[in-house]
Amino acid sequence: MTSRRNRRLSLALSLAAFLVPAHARPACVVARQAIVPLTMVAGVPVVSLQVNNVTLPFVLDTGSQRSLITEAAVQRADVRLDEWASTTVRGVSGYERHRNADPRSLLLGNITLRRRTMAADQVLTVGPLPLAALAGNEIAGLLGTDFLGGFDLDLDLPHRRMALYRVTGCDGQLRPWPAGDGTAGAEMSGYDTIVGSQPIRDSLIIPVQLDGRPLGAEIDSGSTISLLTTSGIDRMGLTPDVLVRDPEGSVHGVGRFAVVTRRHRFGVLRVGAEHIANPAIWAAPVHILPIIDILLGEDWLGRHRVWLSYATSRVFVLQGP
Numbered sequence: 001m002t003s004r005r006n007r008r009l010s011l012a013l014s015l016a017a018f019l020v021p022a023h024a025r026p027a028c029v030v031a032r033q034a035i036v037p038l039t040m041v042a043g044v045p046v047v048s049l050q051v052n053n054v055t056l057p058f059v060l061d062t063g064s065q066r067s068l069i070t071e072a073a074v075q076r077a078d079v080r081l082d083e084w085a086s087t088t089v090r091g092v093s094g095y096e097r098h099r100n101a102d103p104r105s106l107l108l109g110n111i112t113l114r115r116r117t118m119a120a121d122q123v124l125t126v127g128p129l130p131l132a133a134l135a136g137n138e139i140a141g142l143l144g145t146d147f148l149g150g151f152d153l154d155l156d157l158p159h160r161r162m163a164l165y166r167v168t169g170c171d172g173q174l175r176p177w178p179a180g181d182g183t184a185g186a187e188m189s190g191y192d193t194i195v196g197s198q199p200i201r202d203s204l205i206i207p208v209q210l211d212g213r214p215l216g217a218e219i220d221s222g223s224t225i226s227l228l229t230t231s232g233i234d235r236m237g238l239t240p241d242v243l244v245r246d247p248e249g250s251v252h253g254v255g256r257f258a259v260v261t262r263r264h265r266f267g268v269l270r271v272g273a274e275h276i277a278n279p280a281i282w283a284a285p286v287h288i289l290p291i292i293d294i295l296l297g298e299d300w301l302g303r304h305r306v307w308l309s310y311a312t313s314r315v316f317v318l319q320g321p
Contacts (some may be wrong), residue, residue: 063220
């Protein structure tokens with residue numbers, strides 16, 4: 001009897017194993033949170049950010065890991081400065097250290113923005129912007145990936161708009177530009193998929209090729225130009241003797257000083273399936289962490305509609321006009 005009951009129990013357990021899925025995959029959900037209009041100011045996209053209910057213009061800067069507010073904007077929006085915490089920011093123009101700003105509220109469209117920290121705070125770094133590079137326009141700060149990296153971004157600079165999405169459970173099955181109700185299911189099928197990496201949080205790096213050499217690139221909406229950094233210059237084998245023959249310019253970033261650049265002509269730049277012939281790319285001895293060889297700025301981004309998926313470490317580039 002005992003042996004018979006054991007056999008029946010084993011059979012029941014075996015049948016139950018067939019009824020329970022081995023790996024239950026969560027549903028891929030792509031939920032649109034907001035559509036935000038963009039204004040182009042001095043060649044970069046600007047959004048209206050509400051800081052303590054005061055509407056201020058911020059540069060949309062996917063190349064900045066920390067969001068920044070100027071001292072003038074701190075005064076205008078009556079933002080409290082932290083008495084104990086300060087931040088040193090490193091940009092292409094050098095270092096800046098100031099006490100942190102702690103606004104009571106931070107809104108983009110109808111979305112309350114919070115950083116992906118344990119405290120889910122709204123802390124902003126305080127510092128100067130390259131006002132000369134912004135052609136004298138009053139800009140209150142930079143909105144970086146410490147706030148934006150919690151979303152997937154549909155950047156459409158040609159049509160002056162951006163959409164923010166919450167993406168969950170998608171991994172490698174994400175299909176961008178969903179139709180209708182915000183669940184996964186592509187409305188647009190003609191796009192390139194570029195698998196990237198995030199060596200640190202909120203920094204999305206994609207592979208590109210320049211004259212056949214692999215480089216790590218970041219899409220930088222806050223830059224008017226594409227820029228080859230120190231590591232990219234080294235990878236391309238560009239010596240000072242070569243660069244000194246190229247046209248000279250300067251680049252501005254966070255900080256008060258400009259950096260000398262050289263504009264070098266290459267054979268072909270490959271981004272995904274796109275091949276750009278004879279690109280002229282600026283090169284400057286600047287170091288960026290994590291190590292990034294080239295920044296793709298507005299000169300490239302302004303001609304494309306791009307989906308930056310921080311949730312799946314992928315970049316999708318819409319094909320065609």
